[in-house]
Amino acid sequence: MNTKQRLTSREPFEKVLKSKVEISRIEYISDILSSMSSIVCILNDKNQIVFLNDTLLERYNIDLEEQVLGVRPGEMFNCVNAKNSTGGCGTTEKCEYCGAKRAFDRAWEEKEKVIHECKITSQKEEEVFQLDLEVTATPIQFDKEYLIVSINDITEQKRKVLLERIFFHDIMNIAGSLSGVLELLPVLEQKEKEEYLGIAGSLTEQIIDEIKGQQQMIKAESGELIPNYQMIEIEALLKKLADQIRCHNVSLERGIDLINQARLDKIYSDQTLLIRVLINMVKNAMEAIPKGDRIVLKAKDTDDYLRFSVHNDTFIPHDIQMQIFQRSYSTKGDNRGVGTYSMKLLGEKYLEGSVGFTSTEKEGTTFFIDLPTNKLATVS
Structure with missing residues (x-):
């Protein structure tokens, strides 16, 4: 049989x-x-x-x-x-x-x-x-x-090992970049020093963000995370995301275009969690494209929801599409596999949105989160 x-x-x-x-x-x-x-x-x-x-x-x-x-x-x-x-x-x-x-x-x-x-x-x-x-x-x-x-x-065992691997892997990468910048400072001209000090500051913020992100994921999986909702300016959020990713090593020789087509000026959500979701989308898109290419970060709304989307021109093979959003599944090796899972967990369970993606050979790949706009009525 x-x-x-x-x-x-x-x-x-x-x-x-x-x-x-x-x-x-x-x-x-x-x-x-x-x-x-x-x-x-x-x-x-x-x-x-x-x-x-x-x-x-x-x-x-x-x-x-x-x-x-x-x-x-x-x-x-x-x-x-x-x-x-x-x-x-x-x-x-x-x-x-x-x-x-x-x-x-x-x-x-x-x-x-x-x-x-x-x-x-x-x-x-x-x-x-x-x-x-x-x-x-x-x-x-x-x-x-x-x-x-x-x-x-073996859920708890796998979860603990995965989160620790990813956390230390990312922290070491950023700390290595910060160390390299600081080693250069003594031999730089004053004007260059100011520029590199700014980069060092951004890398330091990334380390703090990684630590906060690790704390968020532990709390999110245990059900202890409490969202902090506030009014967020959409244009400012897009620029903040672009600034953050430009200092990350995945953006080396890769670009990001911002498109704000939203009629709304603001959205009511948790800014820290929303940034975490979108940064993961942006990093995944950057890692998927060759050097010299660009991705698109867009905001667009309808009567019911505001969509943040991240697009790149590559195609995700069908077998991988079938397993996206599973914790610890990744095509990038043992130290990856929580990015898409955290998008889904934080975006849907805590931001009350809908997280998904489309991927075709003709159109490329777009990850998105749809956030309900009816929450604005309760705070306006």
């Missing part, structure tokens, strides 16, 4: 329940699985859960028969991609890049144990959060073929 055939249909609940009863009769199986600290489930050949140890049930107060039996693992974790009309977990285009699905597919095909890490965007009611899981799938034969799947939640 190939993957497509495996996922196009499901066994009825009566058959799932029968499988559970038959497995539970196997001597010591319940005791062995219950002794494990990780989540362990057994899947039938449709990737449906037919047996589960107590770890998940106790941790989340879940009812086995009503909420778990017969569902697929992504549905158990409330994966946003599993909430679709095409057949649920494993059936969407984005599912093709899921580590759990890859583990299941390989285990079925190769009849051997497979381990994969899996990133899930989980949504329960209005709460959206990222999960990092280590999934081990092992084929086993009882009355028929099954997969024993062990799931370890």
Whole structure:
């Protein structure tokens, strides 16, 4: 049975329940699985859960028969991609890049144990959060073929390592630039000294901004971040962003054009968080273009929202588009992977906006955040 055939249909609940009863009769199986600290489930050949140890049930107060039996693992974790009309977990285009699905597919095909890490965007009611899981799938034969799947939640471990790597990587880069500027000062003419002191000041501000940004991300992920809303002048904000990025190493021999087409003069939002979102968009755009090219930072409003957008002429390959906004996913190496994730987290959860992107070979790539303008009515 190939993957497509495996996922196009499901066994009825009566058959799932029968499988559970038959497995539970196997001597010591319940005791062995219950002794494990990780989540362990057994899947039938449709990737449906037919047996589960107590770890998940106790941790989340879940009812086995009503909420778990017969569902697929992504549905158990409330994966946003599993909430679709095409057949649920494993059936969407984005599912093709899921580590759990890859583990299941390989285990079925190769009849051997497979381990994969899996990133899930989980949504329960209005709460959206990222999960990092280590999934081990092992084929086993009882009355028929099954997969024993062990799931370890490594979210906190991955989050901590990622944020620390990125923080120290960026701080070292900026500190290195600052050190280079200060070393030059003694041999410069007075006029040049004033210019380089200004650059040193900007680099110092960047270090402070990185520290603040790290604090913001820690608070944001723990739900402790409290936005500080205020009136922000749109034109001044665009110029501030341009000034900040010109002193950053990603802008070396690259340019930025500002276009303000907004009819509004001001927007009511949190300036620090909004700058953080837009700086990440600008840095990503700068890193994507060759030296000599330019990006466009634009503000434009409609009757309902103000859109800030950042455009460059490059195209994001389709497989990468499918995974953007996942924490720790990056094409730039181990020290990256939080930029697009933080855009989404800060922009939507704390600024109450909508963050997205478009990318085509003809038009290039545009990241944007749409901020509701109805908040202005409450403060004007």
